[in-house]
Amino acid sequence: MTDKLVSKEIHLTHRPKGFVTEQDFEIVQVELPELREGEILVRNIWMSVDPHMRIFLAQGTRSTSVYKLNKPLSGGCVGQIIASKSDKFKEGDFVLADNGWREYWISNDNTNNNNNVTVIDPKIGPIQHFLGLLGITGFTAYIGLFKIGGLREGIDTVFVSAAAGGVGSVACQIAKIKACHVVGSAGTEDKVKWLLDDVKIDYAFNYKRLDESIIAHSTTDEHNDISSELKRACPNGIDLYFDNVGGKHLEAAIDNMSLFGRIVLCGATSVYDSIGTNANSSLPSGPSNLSLAISNRLRLQGFVYSDHNNIIPNFQQSMSNWIREDKISLKETIYDGLESAPKAFLGLFKGENIGRTLVRIGSKI
């Protein structure tokens, strides 16, 4: 460790207004300091990109923290310890942390400083599963369906938007395991085919094709067509809507909810690009039919997975069983090399990625 180690990092250089571009990021080389007592040096192998990261690119509101400019972004990563001056971690251990977007990182072993470095067992499954089925993707779907959505086994009709995404496709599979009627929306024909043939949900539709048919028929109301599609797919109403999209999807779902329906507000990719623009007036308008929540006794609830860490053991137990019994899987869209991380992130919003989006940064020792 006498020669200084050089690590590449992806920094945020501009807060995007509207669409995010690759020009909002830059790749920077930094020299890492000498390892001190109690510290570990980790080489990242995998990192994940998630739609909700879009929120943290913008200027923060009262309650959201944001990524700092000209610093590496943060986000889920799995790496391997390549040097340790800590009694608590040993060289070769695989760890899960929130230090994505960089090749190498140093952390101390003081668990009081919220650095959230967790040793993972590679025997449980491929290490990248800890960023997917066994990580926040799976956990978010699990919390959303059970704790926030109160999924009723064998009873509920469940609608999942962005159903071919990481969280969406896991939510679909869990709802199927629980014998629910599952309907999903996605933005390409390939994704719809994958949802029907591989994920095996009951009904899937391409909401962008609806857009095209709208243009073809000279109507202007996208909402009404998602709504009509949902009416066909769920003639008795939607009991649980797992919302990854917001906007017009949310409005169309509200039109079709059953009495006492639950709406799980997990993501709002359709409005993320408005975040950081100046006035509320530039945000897309919200659901105009929200007063139906009164007559139909609906519950809409937002959540963030990290508030629910107390039920991680239940989650891990259930998910490990489902994986072992081959009842659940997670398709991965993999980008190679740290340099491709911004492209991987942008792919989430361009509808290019199926399933979980990962970046392969390095290799094992």
Next chain:
Amino acid sequence: MTDKLVSKEIHLTHRPKGFVTEQDFEIVQVELPELREGEILVRNIWMSVDPHMRIFLAQGTRSTSVYKLNKPLSGGCVGQIIASKSDKFKEGDFVLADNGWREYWISNDNTNNNNNVTVIDPKIGPIQHFLGLLGITGFTAYIGLFKIGGLREGIDTVFVSAAAGGVGSVACQIAKIKACHVVGSAGTEDKVKWLLDDVKIDYAFNYKRLDESIIAHSTTDEHNDISSELKRACPNGIDLYFDNVGGKHLEAAIDNMSLFGRIVLCGATSVYDSIGTNANSSLPSGPSNLSLAISNRLRLQGFVYSDHNNIIPNFQQSMSNWIREDKISLKETIYDGLESAPKAFLGLFKGENIGRTLVRIGSKI
């Protein structure tokens, strides 16, 4: 009973599109049939008008029933039995029912047909209280705060819109009894003064005056000014928003909710006039900031009081105690004569009425 009794009734003649007018109603004289075995004849003394009745004037959606055209409307009433051929009810008894908007009515005593005729005890309080504090007004406020809103005694900052209305003013008082910080909005200076001086909430503002100051300052965004007012009134955020209004009030509240805040969707008077117009596109746009519900972990929940009849005993116990201890009261705006019922109803939307709006139809025996 050999001479046929003639009763006046208010019928709905048109389904309003946009603003309701008195021309949507007419007064009709009907002959009542002879009383048969098992039936009672009731003379109404009081009836109430409620904002949510607006919903039932329009063409129904899948899940809402509507008032029939050219029939008497329904709604809360208290009357007295003036003839009885039933063993279960006796002449002189006061009863609570859903047969408002008419002078006289006949019901049989078969409790299986959901006619919901309940004998009330006039010793408990003035009989019209069964349409107010001890009736659906009080019950709606109680359910909304405790069962839907999870009110935390001594902790919550509570915002109530239409705070000078029947449900609103009771919700304010219950929240004060539970030692919460209470903020209310209303649409006239008189109502604001009444809320501060008599209801004794902590902060009240006139949202229509904000409108005027907006015009004066040439800005166009009403939303931002309700939002700014709430920021001043609730610097640490709103924990529970009791929404009687919807629209821009709801949007402004979402801007100011605390983490894990709860929004009780009780009414949406600001959008009722759009109900029954043709397209969703003519509805006012919904809250553009709903994605804050994710990052701030908000819950929005609609409810209808009649789903919660199992806790009526708890409610009546608490409310009777509060009335006896002089901790709660309900201002009444009274209209005289059945003919004035449409005017009383319209007054709810013109902002003319304070507290509970009642129509005095007849007198006791």
